[in-house]
Amino acid sequence: MIYNSIIDTIGNTPMIRLNKLAKDIKGEVLVKVEYFNPGNSMKDRMAVKMVEDAEKAGVLKPGGTIIEGTSGNTGMGLALAAVAKGYKCIFTMADKQSKEKIDILKAVGAEVIVCPTNVSPEDPRSYYSVAKKLNRDIPNSFYPNQYDNLSNTAAHYETTGPEIWKDTDGKITHYAAGVGTGGSMCGTAKYLKEQNPNVVTVGIDTYGSVFKKYKETGIFDEKEVYPYLTEGIGEDILPKNVDFDMIDHFVKVTDKDSAVMTRRLAREEGLFVGWSCGSAVHGALEWAKENLKEGDQMVIILPDHGTRYLGKVYNDEWMRNHGFLEDRTFSTARDIISQRNGAYTLVSSLKSDSVRDAIGLMNKTSVSQIPVMENGEVVGSLTDNKLLAKIIDNPSLKDAKVADVMEDSMHFVALDSTLDVLSSMVEKEKAVLVRDAQDQIHIITKHDILEAFTK
Structure with missing residues (x-):
């Protein structure tokens, strides 16, 4: 067959059975390998759809400039x-x-502007904000905004969903995918659920992202958003393409588990895939162990190709430096809290408590910093040195409420964050927080990290 252009080759990617990795799973586990698209990722589908819809709407005109914030594949x-x-x-x-992602984009003629990761989406330096500003400043430009452009979801509703349904002869019972912009998860899920409302959908999220908690509680908690390494899934915003009604369950996966599974896919299944593919497979298989039955059929989307990650998850030195290889023992937040003897109780203050009582609590328990709680959620923090400075400046504050003197909350970190990651995240005068498997909150201080390094 002869195609008119490269974009006409997008879609109809193969479905492959997982053999070794899913040998202990009841039912059948298939993966849809999206690196067979010409751009080596599933994002080709929605990218062309967004462009063609913009052309039809007259938003994108001949000679125009496409401006987008991307993790690379879009x-x-x-x-x-x-x-x-x-x-x-x-x-x-x-x-x-x-x-590799930056170099690949430059190779196909794009201009790339690199922006800082650890800033809020509203910060003028964020890659979201910079893209929007360029769109305002450059005449005849088009900002697709893959996060909120519903052509993203439509692309997968029109192509990915029907392909999966056809290739499985309608026998699919479970669909799993990483959730980033939400298009591939929700567009595909919408189509599959229209064919069979009993199809169960499992979204894969990463620690440091907002999705799982928002789905389960309806709470968007900015204080639980923190930096993570995995690329392509998770967000610190709620994109319009994420339709939570289309996602039945969420599973969170750590950076380490994602990276290790990515390498296993290459070595054990011959699938040389990207980092978020490891996230999707690890999370889906963990869920499947407890929930898949004989006769069930699960399909997992593998979004992209391994060439994007040669300097990271496929690089032994990089993996060792991040504590992701088994030949290097690296303590984690999980190890720190597991070594605490006896029943652990987080020392904390309520936002409505008096400053006098909070000081008494800190003195009684010999702690220098505590989180401030309200309705079971962390809303702020107190540190002894800053609190002392405020009271010296205004002695009447000791009779005020904690809400009047508290600082910003300590950051939450993933349970499997390694010591090097923890040490880089502990602020100059603040500890960090972590939730254990029972959802109990623990505080980890510089002292805890230093002690772990000496063991």
């Missing part, structure tokens, strides 16, 4: 569409993205 899909259709491209990316 940029590649947009770049292929731009090459085929004659547009320019400018992409903004967070600095945690791999060098």
Whole structure:
């Protein structure tokens, strides 16, 4: 068959059975391998859909510039569409993205602007904000906004869902995918559930992302958002393409488990895939162990190719430096809290408590910093040195409420954060918080980290 352009080859990617990795799972586990798309990722599907819908709406005109914030794969899909259709491209990316992704985008003619990761989405330096500003400043430019552009979801509703249904002869019972922008998860899920409302959907999230907690509680808790390494899944925003009604369950996966599973997919199944593919498979299989039955059929989306991660998860030195290889023992937050003897009780103050009582509690328990709680959630913190400075400056504050003097909350970290990651995240004068498997909150201080390093 002869195609008119490279973008006409998008879709109809193969479905492959997992053999070794799923040998202990009841039922059948299949993966849809999206690196067979020309841009080596599933983002090709929605990138072209966003461009063509913008053309139809008259938003994107001949000679225009496509501007987008991307983790790399959407940029590649947009770049292929731009090459085929004659547009320019400018992409903004967070600095945690791999060098390979940046180099690939430059190779297909795109301009790439790298922005800091650890800033809020509203910060003018974030890759979201920079892309929006460029769109305002550059005439005849189009900002697809993959997060809120519903053409993203539509692309998967129109292509990925029907392909899976056809290739499984309608026998699929479970669908699992990583959730980032939400398009591939929710568009595909919508189609599958329309064919069979009993299809169960499992979204894979990462620690440091908002999705799982928001799905289960309806609470968007910015204080539980923290940096993570895995690329392509999780968010610190709620994209319009994430339709939580289409996601029955969420599973969170650590950076380490994701990276290790990514390498196992290559070595044990011959699937040279990207980092978020490891997240999807690890999370889906963990869920399947407890929930899949004989006769069930689960399909997992594998979003992209391993070439994007040669300098990271496929690099032994990088893996060792992050404590992800088994030949290097690296203590984690989990190890620190597991070594605490006896029943653990978090020392904390209520937002409505008096400052006098909070000081008494800190003195009684010999702690220098405590979280401040309200309705079971962490809303702030107190540290003795800053509290002392405030009271010296205004002695009447000792009779005020904690709410009047508290500082910002300590950051939450993932349970399997290694000591090097923990030490980099402990602020100059603050500890960090972590939730254990029973959802109990623990505090980890510099002293805890130093003690762990000496063991």
